[in-house]
Amino acid sequence: MEAARTPVVQRALRLERLTVLWNSLEGLIAITSGIVAGSVALIGFGFDSVIEVSSGVVLLWRLHADHDVKRRERIELRALRLVGLSFFLLAAYVAYDALHALLRNEPPEASYTGIVLAALSLIVMPALARAKRRAAAAMKSRALEADSRQTEICAYLSAVLLSGLILNAAFGWWWSDPVAGLAMTPIIAKEGWDAFRGDPCCD
Numbered sequence: 001m002e003a004a005r006t007p008v009v010q011r012a013l014r015l016e017r018l019t020v021l022w023n024s025l026e027g028l029i030a031i032t033s034g035i036v037a038g039s040v041a042l043i044g045f046g047f048d049s050v051i052e053v054s055s056g057v058v059l060l061w062r063l064h065a066d067h068d069v070k071r072r073e074r075i076e077l078r079a080l081r082l083v084g085l086s087f088f089l090l091a092a093y094v095a096y097d098a099l100h101a102l103l104r105n106e107p108p109e110a111s112y113t114g115i116v117l118a119a120l121s122l123i124v125m126p127a128l129a130r131a132k133r134r135a136a137a138a139m140k141s142r143a144l145e146a147d148s149r150q151t152e153i154c155a156y157l158s159a160v161l162l163s164g165l166i167l168n169a170a171f172g173w174w175w176s177d178p179v180a181g182l183a184m185t186p187i188i189a190k191e192g193w194d195a196f197r198g199d200p201c202c203d
Contacts (some may be wrong), residue, residue, distance in 0.1 A: 003138065009066045010137040012144060019151065020056040022124060023049040029117055029166050037111035039168075045161045045182045047120070051086045052150055056174040058082045061146050066139075076189065079143035080195055083150065087192025089183045098106065098181030111165055117163040124157035146195040153191060 030046030033039070062079035066072060132148035137140075164180030169174045 002130060004049050005066070008135055008138045010065055011057065011169060012132070012139065012141075013060065013063050015132050015135060016056045016147075018057045019128060019132075019147075020053050020060070022128075023052045023056065025156075026117065026121060027053065030114065033111050033113040033117070037114065039114060039165070039177055042111055042114040042161065042165065042177075044097055044115075044184065045157055046091075047093050047182075048090055048154060048157055051090045052154060054165065055086045055147050055150050057085050058086075059144060062141075062143050066120075067120050076143050080146055083143060083146045084192045084196030087150065087195060091188040091192060093186040094181050094188070098178040098185075099180070102175065115162060115165045115169065118165065120160045121158035125151055125158060129155065133139060142195075144193070149191050149195075156187060160184055176191040 023046075027046045027049030030042055030049060032046075034042030034044075034046055057080050062075055065075045129148050129152040132144060132151060136144035136148055160180045160183050164176045167176040
């Protein structure tokens with residue numbers, strides 16, 4: 001049984017390495033573009049990428065320890081709670097920054113780089129999330145399932161971000177950008193709570 005588990009763990013490790021690499025590049029581009037354009041949603045999207053990198057690093061730690069059967073469940077629970085904390089950090093940041101932008105009433109510049117980035121993320125993230133979810137089910141790993149949800153949320157955030165950026169670029173609806181940021185927070189916080197309290201998955 002453990003021998004059959006090894007290929008799944010190796011596949012999950014490859015997926016997490018890809019997650020860390022992709023989100024490192026995505027975060028760098030999004031935050032830089034967001035600062036240039038003054039876009040709250042784009043900066044928030046970049047910080048989502050940074051937090052997803054941290055979640056990926058947690059999962060790499062969890063997966064590298066998978067061979068230790070005695071410690072596996074304990075590490076699984078710790079990893080699950082750390083992923084949950086990363087959701088809370090993201091929700092808090094995005095909510096604060098979006099409200100701050102709305103109160104300041106400062107319109108961002110149109111960010112065409114952000115539009116392209118969000119569109120690419122809409123292609124990559126759902127496929128990556130599905131692959132992680134299959135590996136999580138095979139391993140019965142709640143931590144990997146939670147991480148796959150974070151990757152899936154990245155796709156949702158891409159759609160929200162893309163809508164906000166296009167509305168701002170096409171019609172000058174600057175308020176759509178921070179509103180898009182606020183729309184992200186309930187989804188993120190709910191996922192954080194589910195992960196932190198250790199909701200079961202993969203039954």
